[in-house]
Amino acid sequence: MMRMDSENDGLPQPRTLPSAPPPPLVAPVEPVPALSFRDVSHRYRSHPALDRLTVEILRGQTVALLGPNGAGKSTAIALVLGLISAQEGSVEVLGTDPREAVRQGRVGAMLQTGAGSGLPPNVRVATVLRLVQRLYPSPTPLDETVRSAGIGHLLDRQTDRLSGGQAQLVRFAVAIAGNPELLVLDEPTAAMDVAGQRAFWAMIRQFAQEGRTTVFATHHLREADEIADRVVVVNHGHVVADGPGSSIKAKIAGRRIRFSCSMPDAVLLDSLEGVTDVDLQGTHVWLNSLDSDATVRDLVRHAVQFEDLEVVGPDLQDAYVALTERRPSIERSSTS
Amino acid sequence: MSPLVAFGRFEVLRLVRSWRFIIITVGFPVVFYMLFLGDHTPSKAVAGTVPWRAYLMVSMCSFGALVAGLTSGGARLSAERASGWARQLRVTPIPTWSYVLTKVSASMLVILPVIILVEIVGATFGGVQLAARIWFELAAVLWVSSVPFAALGVLVGFTVNAETAFATVTGLMFVLGYFGGLFNPVSSMPSVLRSAATALPNYHHDQLGLSLIQGTALGLEHWAVLVAYTAAIALAVMMRHRKEELKGTA
Ligand SMILES: Nc1ncnc2c1ncn2[C@@H]1O[C@H](COP(=O)(O)OP(=O)(O)OP(=O)(O)O)[C@@H](O)[C@H]1O
Ligand SMILES: [Mg+2]
Numbered sequence: 001m002m003r004m005d006s007e008n009d010g011l012p013q014p015r016t017l018p019s020a021p022p023p024p025l026v027a028p029v030e031p032v033p034a035l036s037f038r039d040v041s042h043r044y045r046s047h048p049a050l051d052r053l054t055v056e057i058l059r060g061q062t063v064a065l066l067g068p069n070g071a072g073k074s075t076a077i078a079l080v081l082g083l084i085s086a087q088e089g090s091v092e093v094l095g096t097d098p099r100e101a102v103r104q105g106r107v108g109a110m111l112q113t114g115a116g117s118g119l120p121p122n123v124r125v126a127t128v129l130r131l132v133q134r135l136y137p138s139p140t141p142l143d144e145t146v147r148s149a150g151i152g153h154l155l156d157r158q159t160d161r162l163s164g165g166q167a168q169l170v171r172f173a174v175a176i177a178g179n180p181e182l183l184v185l186d187e188p189t190a191a192m193d194v195a196g197q198r199a200f201w202a203m204i205r206q207f208a209q210e211g212r213t214t215v216f217a218t219h220h221l222r223e224a225d226e227i228a229d230r231v232v233v234v235n236h237g238h239v240v241a242d243g244p245g246s247s248i249k250a251k252i253a254g255r256r257i258r259f260s261c262s263m264p265d266a267v268l269l270d271s272l273e274g275v276t277d278v279d280l281q282g283t284h285v286w287l288n289s290l291d292s293d294a295t296v297r298d299l300v301r302h303a304v305q306f307e308d309l310e311v312v313g314p315d316l317q318d319a320y321v322a323l324t325e326r327r328p329s330i331e332r333s334s335t336s
Numbered sequence: 337m338s339p340l341v342a343f344g345r346f347e348v349l350r351l352v353r354s355w356r357f358i359i360i361t362v363g364f365p366v367v368f369y370m371l372f373l374g375d376h377t378p379s380k381a382v383a384g385t386v387p388w389r390a391y392l393m394v395s396m397c398s399f400g401a402l403v404a405g406l407t408s409g410g411a412r413l414s415a416e417r418a419s420g421w422a423r424q425l426r427v428t429p430i431p432t433w434s435y436v437l438t439k440v441s442a443s444m445l446v447i448l449p450v451i452i453l454v455e456i457v458g459a460t461f462g463g464v465q466l467a468a469r470i471w472f473e474l475a476a477v478l479w480v481s482s483v484p485f486a487a488l489g490v491l492v493g494f495t496v497n498a499e500t501a502f503a504t505v506t507g508l509m510f511v512l513g514y515f516g517g518l519f520n521p522v523s524s525m526p527s528v529l530r531s532a533a534t535a536l537p538n539y540h541h542d543q544l545g546l547s548l549i550q551g552t553a554l555g556l557e558h559w560a561v562l563v564a565y566t567a568a569i570a571l572a573v574m575m576r577h578r579k580e581e582l583k584g585t586a
Contacts, residue, residue, distance in 0.1 A: 044583060081427045084581055105429040113420035120421045123350050134342035135428045174424065 032095035034059045034182050034213035035080060040089035042075055042237070049075040050237035052089070057215060057230075059181075062208045064224035064231045065217040066248070072237035073217035074112050077186050080215070081109050094182060101182070105136040108180030110171050110188050112217075117167040118174075119159040125170050126155040129177055136178030148203055149173035164191030172200070176207065183207065185216035189223065201227050225249050251276055255292035259306035261285050272298040339430050340438070347442045351408065361407045362450050365400030366457055372396070372519075373462055386549050390466070393458035394545035395518040397478050400450040402518075402538050403509055405485025406492060408443035411501040413493025436490060436573060443486035448479050466549070474548050481544050481558075484537045484565040491569050494576050512538050537565040 035057040042050040050072045057063050065073045078084045079091045082099035093101040101107050111118060119128055129146070133139040146152050149172050154162065162170060168191050175183060185204075189197040204227060208214050218224050224231045225245030233241040233248060241248055260283045269278045274291035285306075289295040292311045299306060337345075352358065372392055386394075416422045425435055452475055458464040459471070466474070488508070496504045513519055515529065516538035522530055533539045540558040547554050 083423065083426060102427055103429050103431065107427065109424075109427040111420060111423055111427070113423075116419035116421075118420035118424055120350065121415055121419060122354050123346075127346070127349075131342055131346040132428065134337055135339045135430050137429070171424070178428070 032059075033057060033092075034061070034094060035215065036090075036092045037076070037079070038090045038092075040076075040079065040086050040091055042072075042079065042084070042087050048237060050079075053234070053237060053239060054089075055232055055239055055242070057213065059213050060208075060211050062204070062214045062227060062229050063216075064228035064245070065215065065234055066219070066221060066224045066231050067217075067234035068219060071234045073234055074186055075237070076234070077109070077111075077184055077215075077217060080182075080184055081107065081111075105138070105178050106181045107184065108175040108178055108182070109184040110168075110175040110186060112186040112190075113171075117159060117162065117164075118171045119162075119167060121160045123159055124155070125151065125157050125159060125162070128159060128170070129155075129173055132174050132177045136180075138179055139177055140179040142177075145173050145177045148176060148206065150199060150203065165193060165196050168192060169196075169200070172203070181212055183212060183214045185214070187217050187219070189218075197223075221249060251288065255289050256312040257287040257289055257292055257295055257309065258312065259285055259309040261304060261306050263305075265304075268302060268304070272302070274298075340434055343430055343434070344438050344441065347438050348445060351412075351442050351446060357407070357412070358446075361404050361446060362400075362453055365396055365403050365450055366453055368399065369393070369396040369454055369457055370461065386546055389458075389462055390464050390549050391521065391546065393454065393462050393464045394474070394478075394549060395542055396458075397451045397454045397474070397545060398516075398538055398542040399513050399518045400454045401447045401478060401482040401541065402485045402512060404447040404450045405443050405482060405487075406489045406505045406509055408446045409439060409486065409489025409491070409493040410505040411493070411498070413439060413490060414496055414498045414501040417493070418498040432577065439490045439493070440483070440486045443489055444479070444482065447482045447486060448475075451475050451478050451482075470548060474545055477548060477554065478541065478545050481541050481562050484562050484569060485541075487566055487569040487573070488537075491573050491576070494573055494580075512536055516542065518542060537562055 033056045035055075037053050037055045040050055040053045041048070053072070053076060065076065067073050075084070079086055080093055080098055082093075082097070082102050091098055094106050096104075098107075119125075126142075129142060133142055133145070139145075140148075146155065149169055151166075151169050151173050154166055154170060157166075159167070159170070168188065172185075172188060175185065188204075189200050192200060201223070204214060204216075216227070225248065228245055231241075231243065231245045231248040232239055241251055262283055264280050264283070264285050266278055266280055269275060269280075269285065269287060272287070272289075273294040274289040275287050275295055276290060277286075277288035279286040287295060296309070296311070299309075369392070413422075422435075426432060455471060455475060459466075489505075492501065492504055492508065515532055516536040517525065517533045518538060522533045522539065525533065540561045544554055544558050544562075547558075
């Protein structure tokens with residue numbers, strides 16, 4: 001728990017957040033964040049989707065929104081893009097109202113489309129790209145967009161004859177065609193094969209090098225960790241963890257060790273090798289560990305009287321739940 | 337090229353290039369007209385002071401405008417919503433109103449040739465004889481007053497999903513066509529239906545055309561009803577959009 005708190009100290013002052021990849025070529029000179037959510041709550045009819053979501057993203061960062069199905073990622077993105085208005089709290093994009101930022105052509109987006117292609121039917125890919133380009137005040141040259149997205153071979157195709165992964169690439173080209181400062185991607189690799197995903201993220205890295213801000217939603221911890229400077233974990237519409245991918249991975253990707261113990265000693269358990277987190281509920285103990293073998297050996301060495309010990313794999317769903325359950329401590333740390 | 341011009345051009349080209357759509361939209365009223373022409377029943381002669389051949393042609397122009405308006409918006413627009421393209425456009429700099437307006441304008445562009453084609457069929461096979469000025473005025477008046485049909489198509493496209501769009505468009509087409517007196521003169525209808533007809537936009541659209549043929553003034557009440565319908569439909573589109581926005585599905 002202690003460790004978690006210290007990692008979350010960065011939350012209210014995101015400037016201090018470490019960023020793994022080299023700094024962007026164009027340093028974020030303006031102090032205005034690319035994106036800021038302040039206590040944003042949103043509900044669909046009576047169904048809550050966002051619950052006092054607070055997060056600030058600086059320019060030039062590549063940030064992953066990581067969370068399970070229904071966490072509120074797409075809702076947060078819809079707010080960033082002005083597709084819906086915040087019912088409570090405030091959202092600012094590039095220092096202004098989200099709709100204004102979109103209207104000024106400073107935002108590009110790849111939305112989650114479900115079964116749809118996200119493209120107009122019965123038209124050539126090149127025609128769509130040329131249109132999108134003309135809708136923006138200072139677009140990227142077409143050939144550059146085509147090269148960045150790697151879709152040269154798709155230009156003459158009809159949009160309704162693309163595979164799911166190809167349509168996703170074209171939608172990526174649509175998202176970057178307007179030369180946006182902020183790029184928002186909602187599960188951009190959902191229909192891509194592994195090779196496609198790898199190529200796709202290489203493009204995103206390239207894009208981030210140009211000093212732009214990229215925010216993407218994903219369920220895949222590995223994707224988030226590998227690509228993003230910073231991972232914001234969302235569950236039940238709330239930020240449950242925030243930090244560089246490595247720390248998030250430590251928190252949720254390790255093994256879960258669970259057992260019963262008549263008199264668990266939290267301080268001892270927390271000091272065991274590999275343990276990143278301790279949850280106690282009466283006699284039930286859950287440990288998060290980066291190295292379950294070492295932790296179990298240490299348990300034995302310290303003669304901890306455990307029963308029914310089980311080592312569980314990195315079940316993300318469980319991990320999200322675990323993070324959510326620890327929410328109060330995060331809040332305490334971020335308001336202190 | 338300004339963004340709005342680019343978008344308009346894109347829409348029109350896309351519309352024109354979909355041959356199947358054009359053939360159905362333009363061909364359907366013409367085929368329908370031909371069928372009516374073949375069916376030479378005397379009841380058709382009861383069309384007041386207008387010769388029934390001219391009466392039929394005006395009705396088919398009006399029907400054609402209705403069909404073209406509904407089909408141009410209708411299924412095409414709901415397919416676009418289903419694919420996610422409509423949503424994608426909302427995250428580009430063009431404002432939503434211009435999207436709606438472009439859709440209505442593109443529909444208007446489809447309506448014009450339909451009206452002209454029905455006139456050509458009327459002049460050739462339909463045995464309709466009119467002064468050159470009347471032919472021109474008829475096309476112009478019927479076209480301009482077709483705005484509510486173009487708007488109605490867009491409303492349908494905004495409201496129904498892709499699966500039910502076709503059925504909705506077909507249903508509206510025949511219900512409005514029949515009760516608006518496009519297939520049978522309103523004067524030959526029972527009085528209940530007659531008052532129902534006067535509440536429908538295409539009845540008034542039809543009446544504008546008939547006034548031109550009769551050489552009487554274009555009744556202000558007809559324009560008023562059509563303008564009121566356009567305003568109501570525009571309001572409905574706005575409300576629909578607002579509702580989807582709240583639901584998060586726009
Ligand atoms: N249009 C809607 N109407 C009603 N409820 C909605 C709507 N959209 C989302 N929700 C609900 O709001 C919550 C958050 O949904 P959201 O789409 O933001 O999640 P997500 O994190 O993007 O999930 P996924 O990973 O499945 O895309 C979910 O519980 C969902 O059921
Ligand atoms: Mg989503």
